[in-house]
Amino acid sequence: MMKAAQVRLENVGKRYGKQWVLRQVHLQIEQGEFYTFLGPSGCGKTTLLRTIAGFIAPDEGTVYLDGTPVNHVPPWRRDVGMVFQNYALWPHMSVYENVAFGLRERKVTRAEIDRRVMQALEQVDLKGTEGRRPSQLSGGQQQRVALARTLVIQPRVLLLDEPLSNLDAKLRAEMRLELLKLQREVGITTIYVTHDQEEALALSTRIAVMESGRIVQEGSPREIYEEPGDRFVAEFVGKSNLFLGTITRAADALIEVRTDNGLQIRAAFSVGSARAQQGETVLLNVRPEAVELKPPDAGTSEMNQLSGRVTALAYQGSSVEYEIEVRGRALKAHIVHPKGTPLFQPGDEVHLVFAPQNVGLLHHGL
Amino acid sequence: MPKSEAALTIRLPARIDWWQGAIMMSLIAILVAFILYPVLRVLWVSLSDEKGDLTLIHFVNFFRRPLFREAFVNTLLSGLLVVFFGSLMAVPLAYCSARYEFRGKILLQTLATLPLVIPPFVGAVALQLILGRSGMVNLLLMRYFDVSFPFMEGLSGVVLVQTLHYFPFIMLNTAVSLANIDPSLEEMAQNMGCHGWRLFRRITLPLMLPGFMAGSLLTFIRVIDDLGTPLMLNYKILLAPQAYLRITTVGIDDVDGYAICVVLVVFSLLSLYAARKYLSLADYATAHRGVVVLKPIRGIRRAFVLGFIGIVLGLSLLPHIGIFLLSFSKIWSFSVLPTSYTLDNYTEILFRAPHFVKNTLLYTLLAAGLDVLMGAAIAFLLLRSRLPGRNFLDAIATLPLAIPGVVLAVGYLRVFHGWDFPGAGGPLTSHWMILVIAYTMRRLPYTVRACYAALQQVHLSLEESAQNLGANRMKTFLKITLPLITGGVVAGGLIAFVTSCVELSATIMLVPKVEMGPISYGIYVYMQSALGRGAGAALGVVAILLVSAGTYLTHRVFGGRAGSAFRI
Numbered sequence: 001m002m003k004a005a006q007v008r009l010e011n012v013g014k015r016y017g018k019q020w021v022l023r024q025v026h027l028q029i030e031q032g033e034f035y036t037f038l039g040p041s042g043c044g045k046t047t048l049l050r051t052i053a054g055f056i057a058p059d060e061g062t063v064y065l066d067g068t069p070v071n072h073v074p075p076w077r078r079d080v081g082m083v084f085q086n087y088a089l090w091p092h093m094s095v096y097e098n099v100a101f102g103l104r105e106r107k108v109t110r111a112e113i114d115r116r117v118m119q120a121l122e123q124v125d126l127k128g129t130e131g132r133r134p135s136q137l138s139g140g141q142q143q144r145v146a147l148a149r150t151l152v153i154q155p156r157v158l159l160l161d162e163p164l165s166n167l168d169a170k171l172r173a174e175m176r177l178e179l180l181k182l183q184r185e186v187g188i189t190t191i192y193v194t195h196d197q198e199e200a201l202a203l204s205t206r207i208a209v210m211e212s213g214r215i216v217q218e219g220s221p222r223e224i225y226e227e228p229g230d231r232f233v234a235e236f237v238g239k240s241n242l243f244l245g246t247i248t249r250a251a252d253a254l255i256e257v258r259t260d261n262g263l264q265i266r267a268a269f270s271v272g273s274a275r276a277q278q279g280e281t282v283l284l285n286v287r288p289e290a291v292e293l294k295p296p297d298a299g300t301s302e303m304n305q306l307s308g309r310v311t312a313l314a315y316q317g318s319s320v321e322y323e324i325e326v327r328g329r330a331l332k333a334h335i336v337h338p339k340g341t342p343l344f345q346p347g348d349e350v351h352l353v354f355a356p357q358n359v360g361l362l363h364h365g366l
Numbered sequence: 367m368p369k370s371e372a373a374l375t376i377r378l379p380a381r382i383d384w385w386q387g388a389i390m391m392s393l394i395a396i397l398v399a400f401i402l403y404p405v406l407r408v409l410w411v412s413l414s415d416e417k418g419d420l421t422l423i424h425f426v427n428f429f430r431r432p433l434f435r436e437a438f439v440n441t442l443l444s445g446l447l448v449v450f451f452g453s454l455m456a457v458p459l460a461y462c463s464a465r466y467e468f469r470g471k472i473l474l475q476t477l478a479t480l481p482l483v484i485p486p487f488v489g490a491v492a493l494q495l496i497l498g499r500s501g502m503v504n505l506l507l508m509r510y511f512d513v514s515f516p517f518m519e520g521l522s523g524v525v526l527v528q529t530l531h532y533f534p535f536i537m538l539n540t541a542v543s544l545a546n547i548d549p550s551l552e553e554m555a556q557n558m559g560c561h562g563w564r565l566f567r568r569i570t571l572p573l574m575l576p577g578f579m580a581g582s583l584l585t586f587i588r589v590i591d592d593l594g595t596p597l598m599l600n601y602k603i604l605l606a607p608q609a610y611l612r613i614t615t616v617g618i619d620d621v622d623g624y625a626i627c628v629v630l631v632v633f634s635l636l637s638l639y640a641a642r643k644y645l646s647l648a649d650y651a652t653a654h655r656g657v658v659v660l661k662p663i664r665g666i667r668r669a670f671v672l673g674f675i676g677i678v679l680g681l682s683l684l685p686h687i688g689i690f691l692l693s694f695s696k697i698w699s700f701s702v703l704p705t706s707y708t709l710d711n712y713t714e715i716l717f718r719a720p721h722f723v724k725n726t727l728l729y730t731l732l733a734a735g736l737d738v739l740m741g742a743a744i745a746f747l748l749l750r751s752r753l754p755g756r757n758f759l760d761a762i763a764t765l766p767l768a769i770p771g772v773v774l775a776v777g778y779l780r781v782f783h784g785w786d787f788p789g790a791g792g793p794l795t796s797h798w799m800i801l802v803i804a805y806t807m808r809r810l811p812y813t814v815r816a817c818y819a820a821l822q823q824v825h826l827s828l829e830e831s832a833q834n835l836g837a838n839r840m841k842t843f844l845k846i847t848l849p850l851i852t853g854g855v856v857a858g859g860l861i862a863f864v865t866s867c868v869e870l871s872a873t874i875m876l877v878p879k880v881e882m883g884p885i886s887y888g889i890y891v892y893m894q895s896a897l898g899r900g901a902g903a904a905l906g907v908v909a910i911l912l913v914s915a916g917t918y919l920t921h922r923v924f925g926g927r928a929g930s931a932f933r934i
Contacts, residue, residue, distance in 0.1 A: 053553075053557060054556075055553055055556075074556070074561065075553070075556040075557055075561075076556045076557070076558075076559045076560060076561040077559070078557075079559075080557070081557065081558075082553075082554070082557045084550040084553070084554060085550075086548065086550060088548065088550035088551050088553070088554040090551055090554075090555075090569060090573075091573070092572040092573060101555070101558055101560070101568075102558035102559060105558055105559035105560050105564075106559060149558075150557075153558065153559075
């Protein structure tokens, strides 16, 4: 079994010149967790990962591994395994030598190295390639060598820097599952960096969404997706229809909002913030897959109905993505049509229908 | 109807290929006549007996002569020693340049170009005056400590001069290799627990080895090709001077000279082949991502680094200082500094014998122009045509890199001596054009490579989109391709110009009359007499200025990639 460590960051900050690339980062990652830094490029997620690995010294704050501050521990004594985005396989060594490198550094006996390298290669399904050079392997195979090389030293923490970003879409989906199984199997504390929200939602036990060097929201994948804390998270994770408006009535676990373009929307009170008061400005979020489309003549009992006109549609196989103009704004709807049923066409009048429970209430911190 | 359409689509490309074919055939004809055939003639003479039968007897004889054996060993030894001592200076400097950021780093760039602007045979004379038996340093040592060191005696003088001249080749190549190492490869090793000297030995060193080896082998080729330095220092037990002496004193039919030439070519070819091999290994290691952050160094470490740079800089400046002083000196003999100064030396070379400078400008500009035309045409054929025989063209256009100047000159003398060349009004070897041809052929690989690199940057789709928008081939070339490759082509021409300015090893054998000699020849002639040394030094200063101007322009045109002239 692997040694799994707890990772704690306290008020970590880093700047280059006057530019802060990390600010006031607090987080605690428990043993065996699969924790993801999610954010657009330039948000500081890789810098944060490299700070944990020891390649970057924070300008303020402290990094703890299992409760011990490690700010002044050099990378080679931290015992955290990192997998680089470009794999960083040494071109002048064979696959075997690459995987054996860390064990040699740890003065493991020759026989033991041999046994563990072979076991690691078997684990990632690469038996028989040990004599080859990295350049003779496919992208997916290189990725797995990189993983085996890091796992074989049984590090306390596994750091993954966008490890799947250089693979093609199909392989990426496969490797995602492999990675998940492998991580759960060995139980190692894992920190994962990605800009791909799907990847983050699929793999993580918890996610920290980052923007401009700060963590803007931390939570389980469901919390992040279903209860985004602000506009940035709502728009970055999944797709959103956002409405800015004022609360006109707050009662009976239900609020009524009048949006800036004159729509009436009801939201279930319990879903969003508990501090909803009449007259307050709020941001409402309706996910496209929570929306239903009805012909204008079909009756419905749903409390939220907006009428609009289809402007575009994209058939995606499993669903259809519609763009609907409602009072001068473009809204999105993802609709699953049963086999053989007709699709709406551009120009069709439709009603957008959604339940108050599916309306998210965001703080209006715009 | 369909028939004629089909005929049209086939004929159109066929007609264009025909043009390309004609250019290719004429290029091959020129290169065969002035590169391949002369070299093969040298090879044939060394491999045949009087009756014209194949024999190895000349090589057996070569190794039977103690003098040649000694020259053979000395040549290898000088190459290895120059590489060894050059590496001692070059590798630490390359590491500092590729990895550290510090105040005063500009000195490093100076170091990388300064030694290269002074031709080694000029440097040899200057170093004699400073480090020689009765030079500045030994006179001072004698005066105060009553000791002297034979820095410049025999082989050690040759090695000293060449080390100071050629170490930037190793430095530039190693620095490029180091800078190309993806930083994550070293970080990964640190992440695995490896650091310090072990990290250098297990990761950095193997990854920088290709560039280092290429630089070393290039240096090796230059060292064994260098005829001027040993001649100036009057040390003759090396292969190049031996070949020169055999041909010029014994005669053009002396077989031993040819055998020596072939040995030289074999050395160079093997080195060139090995250098290419190493560099092809380097390719895969240079997949690059992100910017390499240079580590800042301060305080005592910075002082240490600057001190080392200062020492090397001081050493490499010695030739410049010496030649500058000598060019203004009336008398400089058995004294620490010149005893009296004069401008006569410059009057001599600028007014009394101005032909050296004029000839150099004429020859080298002509050669550089021809090189640019041929280089561009060859690069175009290599990259944009599908003609058979491109590999052959590439091979003979690269060959001059491995043909020492002495060997090419001997080949020219053998082939073009004794019969009237059409249009030259006599044998080609009696006409100054022979020098232009020699320079053109020797420097052709530089322009081919510069044009090739420039054209390679122009993605085919850039040309195709112009054609897709209605531009024909000519317009596409003039409006898209040409503007994009101009920089590379000009830089290639400048490099050809600069290196031709200081060519001596072919020049010295091919100059038909003293009045037809260029600067390098003039320096050699002046330096033969003690009275002419001042004028020779003045010519040396002119050569340095020409080369500096050319190098400066190359940097302006080529930017950071100017160093590519000194790589393979």
